[in-house]
Amino acid sequence: MKKDALLDAAEAVLSEHGTQALTLTAVADRAGVSKGGLLYHFSTKEALVKALVTRVIEEFDDLIAELDDGTPGSYSRAYVEATFKVFTDGARTYRRWSAITAAATDPELAAPLNEAMARWHRRDPAEDRDPVAGMIVRLAAEGLWEVMSHSPELYGEAELAALRERLLALLER
Template sequence: MKRDDLLDAAEALLCEQGTQALTLSAVADRAGVSKGGLLYHFHTKEALVRGLVARLVEEFDALIASYDSGGPGAYTRAFVEANLAVVMDRDQSRLLRRWATVSAAAADPELLALVREAMHRWHDVDPADDPDPVAARMARLAAEGLWEVVIHDPGLYDEAQLEELRERLLEQL
């Protein structure tokens, strides 16, 4: 059993049943391993949630980097593209992953601090890196906010509307 398979099982439980369902026994059952097999990778529930947070941050950092072409304003454009890629993805597992992970981390101030560190890094961009720092901040917040809205109602915007929003946000930069 791979570590990512265990994290997938934990995310699935969170998305389907909420934070109260996230127990080590339930994750082990969902993953089809013994509790000892789970404990080999994650000694505590907190370690499991820490793994969820770390994976979420690493994957989103990699997605941003995949869109970052360098130069002035490139980071914010990449951030917008990465957020919209997740929102527009037909496989909604990435869309729900952040909600599930942050919900699980919210009960523990140390774990929530890891999420806050990432948010700080994603949003605290050097103003010199953007030609219009206020427009850049607005675009990052709008992209982030769209993700939050679509988590709660994935059908609120159709593909064409999301593409229009993406294009307009990028135009503003």
């Protein structure tokens, strides 16, 4: 069994049953492998959670890189676009983010996510036409992540589209 399938199984356990249910046995059962098969790839629950966090960071970095064309303000635009892409690309992508956020409550396990947050938010101010607007927009997107992780049904498709448009417009002023 491939690591990604095991990580998918862990995400499903987290998303459906919460962090208390995340055990190596539950993940192995969900993946349809023996616990030994899971341990071959992830020797501890902490190693599994770390791999989940790492995968999320890499996927978001890849989205940003795909959308960032290098022009002034493009990083902040890409950050907004990547955020909304996650929210509108279906339950699987959103499930991944909400599950990892819930799982990364241990400070040691959350460290890679905290480092990525600092990298995502500590950009060169000269990259944005209006550096403060860039900070505000990225922080607003971050707040949306927090809200959506607790109440994913709060905003519908039209509301998310309106939020996206307004955040992008703030970057163009």
